Amino acid sequence: MVRPVAMDDENPRWPRWLSQGKKVAQLIDEGIAGSGDYAETEVGLKDVGLASRTARRFESLYRFLLRVYPAMLQRRKVLAGSTAVMELMKLHEHSAKLADKVVADVLAGTLTHDKVRAQRERVMPSTGDTARKFGTAKRIADFEHMAVAQIRRKPELLGLAKEGRVELPLPRKPLFPDLLFKQGDCTIAVEIKAAGPRRDSYIVGSYMARLAQLLQRYDRAILVLPGGCEELAQATVKLQQEWGPADISIVCLSGPKPRAFDVRTTELHGDTRR
Incomplete structure (x- = not known):
C-alpha cells in the first residue's frame, strides 16, 4: 500500500x-x-x-x-x-x-x-564507470567524507596555503558550506558535491546559483567535484565567465594533470572508486 x-x-x-x-x-x-x-x-x-x-x-x-x-x-x-x-x-x-x-x-x-x-x-x-563509482548513496557519502578528511589534512589539494585554518561549520545551519578556510582576513567557502559528469543546464545552473550564494557571505568559493567531472566543471566555469566575473574555482579530485580554465585537478588519496 x-x-x-x-x-x-x-x-x-x-x-x-x-x-x-x-x-x-x-x-x-x-x-x-x-x-x-x-x-x-x-x-x-x-x-x-x-x-x-x-x-x-x-x-x-x-x-x-x-x-x-x-x-x-x-x-x-x-x-x-x-x-x-x-x-x-x-x-x-x-x-x-x-x-x-x-x-x-x-x-x-x-x-x-x-x-x-x-x-x-x-x-x-x-x-559506464560513473554509475558504478557513484551509483549508491553510500559511495556518495564516502566521497564527501573522504574529501572533507583530505582537505582538512592537506588544504594544498585546493591550492590553499598551509598556514590557513580549516573549519567545519556548525551542523544543521541553513546555507552553510561543507568547509570554511580562513587565511588572514580572507574566508573561503568550500562546497563538496559527489556529482556525475552530466552537463544538463539545470545542473550547471544549480552549481552557479550555489557558488553565487556563497559569495554573498564569503570572499571566495570553491566547488569540489569527483574526478571524471572535468567537462561539467568547465561548463560551469565557462557559463560563469559569460555571466560575469566572480572569485570562484572548481577542483576535481582525481589523478590526471591539471586541465584548462579554473578547473584544477589533483589526487584524492584513499579513492572510494575501487
Missing part, C-alpha cells in the same frame, strides 16, 4: 515538501538577485523549518521538476514523496528517455521510490 504524502495547506495540489522546496528556491534567488542579504535569507530558511541539507534537497528536487517537467507541475496534482522524485532525478541522469516514460506515474504517486530505483539500477550498467 502506498503511503500518502502530506499535502500543502495553501496549495493542495502539491505535497508539503515540494512547496517548501519552492519557498527555499525563492528565498535563495531573492538573495542572489540582491533583494535581500544573506542574514535575511537565513532567517527566511529558518522560518521554513527545515535542516540545511533537507532544505537544499527539497530545493534541488523542485528546481529539477521546474526545469525538466514544468508542464507537469502546472497540469497535474503531485502526490509523490520526495524520495520518489529523488530517484526520478537520478534516473533522468542515467536515462532521460526512461524518466520521461515514468514521470507521470511517479508524480501521481503510483510508482514508488523503490520501483523507480529498480528501473534505474537496470539501466546503470550501460552508463
Whole structure:
C-alpha cells in the first residue's frame, strides 16, 4: 500500500515538501538577485523549518521538476514523496528517455521510490564507470567524507596555503558550506558535491546559483567535484565567465594533470572508486 504524502495547506495540489522546496528556491534567488542579504535569507530558511541539507534537497528536487517537467507541475496534482522524485532525478541522469516514460506515474504517486530505483539500477550498467563509482548513496557519502578528511589534512589539494585554518561549520545551519578556510582576513567557502559528469543546464545552473550564494557571505568559493567531472566543471566555469566575473574555482579530485580554465585537478588519496 502506498503511503500518502502530506499535502500543502495553501496549495493542495502539491505535497508539503515540494512547496517548501519552492519557498527555499525563492528565498535563495531573492538573495542572489540582491533583494535581500544573506542574514535575511537565513532567517527566511529558518522560518521554513527545515535542516540545511533537507532544505537544499527539497530545493534541488523542485528546481529539477521546474526545469525538466514544468508542464507537469502546472497540469497535474503531485502526490509523490520526495524520495520518489529523488530517484526520478537520478534516473533522468542515467536515462532521460526512461524518466520521461515514468514521470507521470511517479508524480501521481503510483510508482514508488523503490520501483523507480529498480528501473534505474537496470539501466546503470550501460552508463559506464560513473554509475558504478557513484551509483549508491553510500559511495556518495564516502566521497564527501573522504574529501572533507583530505582537505582538512592537506588544504594544498585546493591550492590553499598551509598556514590557513580549516573549519567545519556548525551542523544543521541553513546555507552553510561543507568547509570554511580562513587565511588572514580572507574566508573561503568550500562546497563538496559527489556529482556525475552530466552537463544538463539545470545542473550547471544549480552549481552557479550555489557558488553565487556563497559569495554573498564569503570572499571566495570553491566547488569540489569527483574526478571524471572535468567537462561539467568547465561548463560551469565557462557559463560563469559569460555571466560575469566572480572569485570562484572548481577542483576535481582525481589523478590526471591539471586541465584548462579554473578547473584544477589533483589526487584524492584513499579513492572510494575501487
